[in-house]
Structure formats: C-alpha cells, structure tokens
Amino acid sequence: xxxxxHVLGCGSATPVGQxxxxxxxxxxxxxxxxIDCSEGAQMHMKANGIRxxxxxxxxxxxxxxxxxxxxxxxxxxxxxxxxxxxxHIYGPxxxxxxxxxxxxxxxxxxxxxxxxxxxxxxKHSLIYHDDEISIETIPLVHxxxxxxxxxxxxxxxxxLNKDFIEKYDPSVEWIxxxxxxxxxxxxxxxxLSNQEITSPSTYKPKSFAYCSDTVYTxxxxxxxxxxxxxxxxxxxxxxxxxIAHDKLHATASEAATIAKAANVKRLLIGHYSARxxxxxxxxxxxxxxxxxxxxxxxxxxxDI
Amino acid sequence: xxxxxHVLGCGSATPVGQxxxxxxxxxxxxxxxxIDCSEGAQMHMKANGIRxxxxxxxxxxxxxxxxxxxxxxxxxxxxxxxxxxxxHIYGPxxxxxxxxxxxxxxxxxxxxxxxxxxxxxxKHSLIYHDDEISIETIPLVHxxxxxxxxxxxxxxxxxLNKDFIEKYDPSVEWIxxxxxxxxxxxxxxxxLSNQEITSPSTYKPKSFAYCSDTVYTxxxxxxxxxxxxxxxxxxxxxxxxxIAHDKLHATASEAATIAKAANVKRLLIGHYSARxxxxxxxxxxxxxxxxxxxxxxxxxxxDI
Numbered sequence: 354x355x356x357x358x359h360v361l362g363c364g365s366a367t368p369v370g371q372x373x374x375x376x377x378x379x380x381x382x383x384x385x386x387x388i389d390c391s392e393g394a395q396m397h398m399k400a401n402g403i404r405x406x407x408x409x410x411x412x413x414x415x416x417x418x419x420x421x422x423x424x425x426x427x428x429x430x431x432x433x434x435x436x437x438x439x440x441h442i443y444g445p446x447x448x449x450x451x452x453x454x455x456x457x458x459x460x461x462x463x464x465x466x467x468x469x470x471x472x473x474x475x476k477h478s479l480i481y482h483d484d485e486i487s488i489e490t491i492p493l494v495h496x497x498x499x500x501x502x503x504x505x506x507x508x509x510x511x512x513l514n515k516d517f518i519e520k521y522d523p524s525v526e527w528i529x530x531x532x533x534x535x536x537x538x539x540x541x542x543x544x545l546s547n548q549e550i551t552s553p554s555t556y557k558p559k560s561f562a563y564c565s566d567t568v569y570t571x572x573x574x575x576x577x578x579x580x581x582x583x584x585x586x587x588x589x590x591x592x593x594x595x596i597a598h599d600k601l602h603a604t605a606s607e608a609a610t611i612a613k614a615a616n617v618k619r620l621l622i623g624h625y626s627a628r629x630x631x632x633x634x635x636x637x638x639x640x641x642x643x644x645x646x647x648x649x650x651x652x653x654x655x656d657i
Numbered sequence: 658x659x660x661x662x663h664v665l666g667c668g669s670a671t672p673v674g675q676x677x678x679x680x681x682x683x684x685x686x687x688x689x690x691x692i693d694c695s696e697g698a699q700m701h702m703k704a705n706g707i708r709x710x711x712x713x714x715x716x717x718x719x720x721x722x723x724x725x726x727x728x729x730x731x732x733x734x735x736x737x738x739x740x741x742x743x744x745h746i747y748g749p750x751x752x753x754x755x756x757x758x759x760x761x762x763x764x765x766x767x768x769x770x771x772x773x774x775x776x777x778x779x780k781h782s783l784i785y786h787d788d789e790i791s792i793e794t795i796p797l798v799h800x801x802x803x804x805x806x807x808x809x810x811x812x813x814x815x816x817l818n819k820d821f822i823e824k825y826d827p828s829v830e831w832i833x834x835x836x837x838x839x840x841x842x843x844x845x846x847x848x849l850s851n852q853e854i855t856s857p858s859t860y861k862p863k864s865f866a867y868c869s870d871t872v873y874t875x876x877x878x879x880x881x882x883x884x885x886x887x888x889x890x891x892x893x894x895x896x897x898x899x900i901a902h903d904k905l906h907a908t909a910s911e912a913a914t915i916a917k918a919a920n921v922k923r924l925l926i927g928h929y930s931a932r933x934x935x936x937x938x939x940x941x942x943x944x945x946x947x948x949x950x951x952x953x954x955x956x957x958x959x960d961i
Contacts, residue, residue, distance in 0.1 A: 367734045368700050392730040393697050396672050416762035418733045422726075426696040429722045430671045447762045454758060458720035458751045460801050497764050 354485050354506060356381055356559050356657035358582065361397045363623030363649035365588050365602075366419050368393060372651060374419030375565055375624060377584070378403050379504055379657075381486060387411040387427075388502060388563055394423035395430055401652055406436055410481065412488070413444030414565060415474070415499035421448065425455050432463050439466040443480055445498060446471045474498030477576060482507075491576040493567035496601045501564040503576055509554035517550040559657045562617070565624050568598060569607035574615045582657050583617040584649070586624035590638055593626075605635040609642035623649035660685055660810065660863050660961035662886065665701045667927035667953035669892050669906075670723050672697060676955060678723030679869055679928060681888070682707050683808055683961075685790060691715040691731075692806060692867050698727035699734055705956055710740055714785065716792075717748030718869060719778070719803035725752065729759050736767045743770040747784055749802055750775045778802030781880060786811075795880040797871035800905045805868040807880055813858035821854040863961045866921070869928050872902060873911035878919045886961050887921040888953070890928035894942055897930075909939040913946035927953035 357380040362373035374391035378398075385408045387394075398405050405427065413421045421444070431440065442448070449469045456463065470480060472490055475498065481488040484507065491501030510532040513523070521539060523531065531537055537545045562577040565586040577583055588602035597604050603611075605622055612620035620643050622635060629635060632648040639646040647655070661684040666677035678695030682702075689712045691698075702709050709731065717725045725748070735744070746752070753773045760767065774784060776794055779802065785792040788811065795805030814836040817827070825843060827835065835841055841849045866881040869890040881887055892906035901908050907915075909926055916924035924947050926939060933939060936952040943950040951959070 366737050368730075373700070392727065393700060396677070396697060416759075418730060418759065418763055418765075422730045422733070423696065426672075426722060426726045429726070433670050445762070447758070451755075451758055451762060454751070454755055455720075455722065458749070458755060458801075459722055461722075497762075 354382060356504070356506065356561060358561060358584075358621075358655045358657060359385075359401050359403055360623070360649045360651055360653040360655075361394050361401060361403070362391050362651060363625065364391075364419070365624045365626055366417075367627060369627045372625075373397065374422075375414075376423065377563070378408070379561060383407060384409045386488075386504070389414055389420040389565070390422075390424040390427055391419050392422040392426075395427045397651065402654075405431060406434065406438070408440065409438070410441040410443065412502050412563075413442070413448055414493070414501065414563070415495060415497055416445050416447060416451075417497065417566070420565075424448075425452060428452065428463065428467070429459075429461070431465065432461060436465040439468055441468045441470060441481075443470045443472055445474065472500050474500045489576065491562065491564060491573055493564060493573065494570045494601065495566045495568065499566055501562065501567070501573065501576070503560065503562045503580065505560040505580075506558035508558050509556040511547075511551035511553050514550050514552060517545070561657050564611075566602060568601040569603045569611070571611070571614065573611065577611075577615045577617060579616050579618075581618045582621060582655060583612050583615065583619070584621045584623060585611055587622035587635055587639060588624050588626050590629075590635060605638040606642055609639040609646060612639075612643040612646070618645065619655075620646040621649050621655065622646060660808070660865060662865060662888075662925075662959045662961060663689075663705050663707055664925075664927070664953045664955055664957040664959075665698050665705060665707070666695050666955060667929065668695075668723070669928045669930055670721075671931060673931045676929075677701065678726075679718075680727065681867070682712070683865060687711060688713045690792075690808070693718055693724040693869070694726075694728040694731055695723050696726040696730075699731045701955065706958075709735060710738065710742070712744065713742070714745040714747065716806050716867075717746070717752055718797070718805065718867070719799060719801055720749050720751060720755075721801065721870070724869075728752075729756060732756065732760075732767065732771070733763075733765070735769065736765060740769040743772055745772045745774060745785075747774045747776055749778065776804050778804045793880065795866065795868060795877055797868060797877065798874045798905065799870045799872065803870055805866065805871070805877065805880075807864060807866045807884065809864040809884075810862035812862050813860040815851075815855035815857050818854050818856060821849070865961050868915075870906060872905040873907045873915070875915070875918065877915065881915075881919045881921060883920050883922075885922045886925060886959060887916050887919065887923070888925045888927060889915055891926035891939055891943060892928050892930050894933075894939060909942040910946055913943040913950060916943075916947040916950070922949065923959075924950040925953050925959065926950060 361376035376394035585608035665680035680698035889912035891909040
C-alpha cells in the first residue's frame with residue numbers, strides 16, 4: 354500500500370486567483386479519500402490526476418463554507434456521470450440536511466447510495482477502519498465544532514520464512530491463514546507454531562494527520578504524535594498572533610511548535626490568509642522552529 | 658444608461674475544463690445584476706471586470722445546481738470582504754432556506770442586509786422597477802419550476818426644447834419637474850404646457866431576455882417580443898431533439914426558431930451539453946434559421 358496526498362486547494366476563507374480554499378485528496382492505491390471540499394474543488398481534480406469516481410470517502414472538518422461549499426457540486430456531478438458505487442461522507446450532522454435540502458430543491462434522486470456518518474467534533478473517535486487503514490478524528494478548537502483526522506496504515510502482516518516456504522510449499526489458503534496468525538499443520542498432523550514459521554514485517558506503517566482549522570492547542574498532540582506528515586493550518590504569521598487567536602486560527606510558528614512537540618516527520622502548512630502573496634515568509638517562520646516544513650501549493654503531491 | 662452583458666459561464670449541468678455552468682452579469686452603469694450563479698462564478702468575476710461588491714441584485718432562474726451552487730460562496734465572500742450595502746435576491750422560495758441553513762451551520766451573521774424576493778415560476782410578474790429599468794419574469798417549461806427574466810430599459814424622459822431653455826433659463830428643480838411631466842409657470846404666473854416646451858426623447862430603450870432552462874415553447878414569445886438580445890438555451894443539436902425534449906431542454910434550431918418568431922434583434926445561445934467540444938456546429942445550426950446568432954463563450958461582453 355502507498356499513500357499520497359494531493360493538494361487541491363490550500364487557501365483560507367475566500368478564493369484568490371488560482372488558489373481555492375481547503376481541499377485535499379489522500380490517494381490509497383486506486384482509491385481517494387477527499388478531505389474537505391471547497392468551492393471549485395471538482396474543477397481542479399482532473400488536472401491533478403484525481404478521478405472523481407474513485408473517491409470512496411469524503412471527510413468534512415467543519416461547516417465553514419471554505420471547507421465544504423464544493424461538496425454539493427461534486428455529488429451532483431458524480432450523479433450526472435452515472436455513478437453507482439456508494440460514497441461515504443463523514444461530517445457534522447447538519448451537513449446531511451444541507452445536502453438533502455439541495456437535492457430536494459433540484460428534484461434530484463442520486464444515482465448512488467450516499468452513506469452519511471455523523472461526526473461529534475468534541476470527541477476523539479475511530480470513524481473507519483479496514484484491513485489496511487484506520488481513520489480517527491481529532492477534536493480541534495475553532496469558532497464552530499471542528500474535527501481533524503488521522504489516517505494510519507495498519508502494520509503489515511508477518512512474512513512467511515523462506516525455509517518454511519521451500520520445505521512445505523504452502524497453498525495460497527494456508528499462506529493467508531498463517532499471515533492472519535494461525536499455526537501450520539502439515540499433512541502428517543505435525544504442528545508448526547506461527548512464531549517459528551513467520552517474521553514480523555519490517556515495513557513501517559505510514560500516517561497522516563490533518564488539523565484545519567484550529568487555534569494553537571497542545572491538546573492535539575497525543576493524536577498526532579510521530580505521524581509521517583502533519584498538515585496544520587498556518588493562517589497568519591506570528592506578528593498577527595493576536596488576530597489569529599481572536600479568530601481561532603494558528604500562526605506558522607505555532608504550527609511548527611506543534612509539529613516539533615508531536616515529533617512528526619514532516620509538517621505541511623496551508624490555509625493561508627489572502628494577505629500573503631508570497632508563502633516564503635510563512636515557510637521561513639515555520640522552518641526556524643521545525644526545519645522539515647513544506648508550504649502547501651495547489652497541484653502538489655506528497656508521498657506519505 | 659447603457660447595458661452590457663458579461664458571460665461568466667455558459668456550460669450546462671457539469672463544469673468542463675474552463676467552462677463553468679450558467680452565470681451572467683448584466684452591467685447597468687456602475688451596478689451589476691447577476692443572473693444565475695454556478696459554482697466557480699465568483700472566481701471568474703475579477704478577470705471579467707466584474708466588481709463583486711457592485712452586484713446589487715441576483716436573479717436565480719431555478720434550483721438545479723448548475724444555476725445556483727456558486728451563490729452561497731459569493732455571499733460568503735461578500736460578507737468576509739465586509740460588505741454593508743444590501744443585496745436583493747430573486748429566486749424560488751426554497752433558495753432562502755438553502756442560504757439560511759448554510760449560514761446557520763457556519764454561525765455566520767451576514768455583514769449586509771439580504772432581501773429575498775420569492776418568485777412564483779408559473780406566473781409572469783414584474784419583480785423590480787425603478788426610474789430606468791423594469792424586470793419581469795418569464796414562465797419557462799422545465800423539469801422543475803423555472804423562470805426566465807426580461808430586463809427592459811424605460812423610455813428616456815423628454816428633452817426640454819432649446820428655445821424654452823434660452824428664454825427662461827429654468828432652475829435644476831424646474832428641469833426635473835418638467836422632465837417628470839409638469840407644466841411650467843413663470844415668475845409672472847404664465848403657464849406653458851409641458852407639451853409645448855418638451856420633445857420626446859429619440860433614444861430607443863434596450864431590452865434583454867434570458868431563457869434558461871426550457872424546452873421549446875412558444876408560450877415565451879409574448880414576453881420576449883422585439884428584445885434587443887435574447888439569451889436562449891441550446892443544450893443540444895437538432896439530431897438530439899428527442900433527448901432534448903425528454904430532458905426539457907431545447908436545441909440550437911429551436912432557440913433560433915423562437916428568436917425568429919419573437920422578432921428579436923440578436924440571439925445568444927448557451928447552456929451547451931458537455932459533448933460539444935466545438936460550438937461551431939451549434940452556431941451554424943442556429944444561424945441557418947436566425948442569422949443574427951452569437952454563441953456565448955466565457956469572457957464575452959455584449960453591448961445590449
């Protein structure tokens with residue numbers, strides 16, 4: 354499995370030129386998780402290599418328009434293109450009503466099942482998991498209920514030892530059973546313990562945490578500890594710290610301070626105020642505290 | 658007064674490349690009337706010379722997403738930019754609820770008054786008028802309640818005769834009263850009738866009609882008779898007439914047939930199906946019936 358993060362939009366409250374507001378897609382093999390969906394996000398997908406019909410799950414952090422106004426148009430397009438695969442949407446309860454009233458207004462009956470999963474923003478929860486990945490929420494501190502998300506690969510299954518394979522030539526069924534933890538029993542009824550015929554995978558599971566929008570808060574650290582990539586909003590620079598706090602946003606320095614305290618591998622900043630024509634000062638400010646910082650830009654793709 | 662039509666978007670159901678769905682702005686001096694507002698419309702305004710704070714009134718034809726999904730983002734941006742001037746929105750009743758629930762979800766209290774005017778789609782109505790312009794609805798025939806709009810300049814006020822001005826040198830107040838139809842009374846109490854001191858203006862008031870979306874219907878003709886510019890949807894070509902009718906849309910030939918029957922000066926077609934990479938065939942088909950046809954394209958500005 355591999356995870357890649359596509360940046361579709363990393364502006365803040367209003368679109369500015371080519372910069373749209375928050376929209377990210379996390380690619381897991383041939384499937385996309387959409388994380389926030391600002392106005393215009395669907396228009397940026399094709400050019401960014403994102404096949405919209407491959408979006409399986411959508412995660413909406415909160416109901417400020419710059420994080421979800423593009424969702425209704427995306428759903429509408431998926432419908433018009435004849436999608437039949439279900440889609441799962443995770444977000445605040447009111448989002449379901451907002452979708453429903455607009456579908457009703459257009460007399461639209463979606464061509465695909467829409468499964469809505471309500472998020473309680475004030476509570477850390479496991480909201481999805483399968484054999485390969487788990488997804489948890491992060492309670493953030495913002496002017497309305499807001500959740501971040503952590504995407505964590507699960508540890509790979511153990512490898513079968515080469516000696517064992519050569520000697521017993523196990524069937525595919527047995528390989529799967531052994532990888533799932535079973536002991537092996539040969540044709541003569543002899544039992545080999547799982548431990549003696551396998552070795553733990555050396556693969557290090559990857560993880561990505563998404564924290565937007567939030568004021569500086571150390572309460573997020575336990576949820577994002579040691580992640581491979583942390584996206585943390587950096588709406589302002591440190592010289593506008595007071596305004597950042599009033600608006601319940603963070604500065605570039607604060608994002609870097611959180612990254613350092615949480616011992617993450619890399620920090621991605623974004624959600625820039627429209628006042629910053631150049632991202633260089635924001636990036637420099639963050640790098641002074643946490644050198645492994647990247648400034649998000651539309652079209653960027655990051656291996657996690 | 659002068660009227661100019663700006664084409665912001667003229668695609669149909671889904672955005673395709675640079676072509677967004679329906680969004681037009683009618684410029685009246687230093688003021689804009691926005692007609693439909695698809696997703697992404699606000700992003701196209703600056704490049705098209707439209708100052709969004711100069712939008713005074715918004716007219717939404719119906720609640721299919723390709724005609725209004727950009728409105729909530731526009732209102733949100735106007736708010737964030739600190740607008741204080743009121744805005745007037747004309748549209749189906751449910752639009753108000755759709756705006757309200759999204760403002761509530763974001764805990765947003767708009768910085769400007771929003772005056773909502775409910776349109777009854779099945780009824781021709783005068784929905785706005787001032788000294789210079791009147792705006793009426795056109796009942797259209799589509800899969801959900803849909804209105805077109807006719808924007809008509811009012812006749813210019815009469816001119817004061819040169820002889821009269823030279824002889825009496827009337828005050829500004831008297832000029833306005835005479836233009837409004839009053840007779841003139843000089844200092845000695847002599848009365849000069851309005852008719853003898855004025856001449857009718859030779860200016861021909863301009864008019865623009867907007868018909869999107871609709872199946873071919875001659876019922877619109879009385880409302881659009883003789884307009885200077887008619888925008889009529891042309892989603893399909895004539896060889897897809899059956900599909901057009903099933904979906905309650907019109908073909909390029911049908912748009913031209915309506916233009917001819919209504920004796921309009923020029924026809925503007927748009928709302929093209931995404932299948933048409935080139936507009937040439939649609940334009941040729943319409944021009945075969947009504948030569949003064951123009952194919953709408955994003956960025957186009959037409960003097961009315």
